[in-house]
Amino acid sequence: MQILDDDSAVMTKTRELCETIAKDSDYQSLLGKVEAFLANDEARLSYQSVHERGQELNQKQQAGLELAETEIHEFETARESLLANPIASEFLQAQQSLETLQMAISKHVGMTLELGRVPTAEDFAQANGGGCCGGNEAEGGGGG
Numbered sequence: 001m002q003i004l005d006d007d008s009a010v011m012t013k014t015r016e017l018c019e020t021i022a023k024d025s026d027y028q029s030l031l032g033k034v035e036a037f038l039a040n041d042e043a044r045l046s047y048q049s050v051h052e053r054g055q056e057l058n059q060k061q062q063a064g065l066e067l068a069e070t071e072i073h074e075f076e077t078a079r080e081s082l083l084a085n086p087i088a089s090e091f092l093q094a095q096q097s098l099e100t101l102q103m104a105i106s107k108h109v110g111m112t113l114e115l116g117r118v119p120t121a122e123d124f125a126q127a128n129g130g131g132c133c134g135g136n137e138a139e140g141g142g143g144g
Contacts, residue, residue: 017105027101030094037091046082047091053078 003010021027037043053075057067082088111119111127119127 033090033094040087043088050082
């Protein structure tokens, strides 16, 4: 497929987008918070412990077992302690921001591939449930 050739216009622009993201000061700040977290053993271990405990409790609940008040309290205490650590807290915020960025870029590219053109603000509003009838009649959508 020629569109995926390394020297195609699409791949050239994709590399340009990646370069723009990598050089962006907001992205660099987020990356710094992730790196600070990864370099901090205490924050990393605390995060891992809370994450694993949360998974255990979730699995127990999914299996139909009732959670003991002490289990919930211990988890909440560990979680509050994790969030009180500024390195861990900034990591969690950075992680969420990076996921949001990735989803927004994916949504733009995905809608472009679906529509065959650059999506407009109206396209995004309709995709988010803002349209009344499932699409624009001129584009073959439902008309009411």
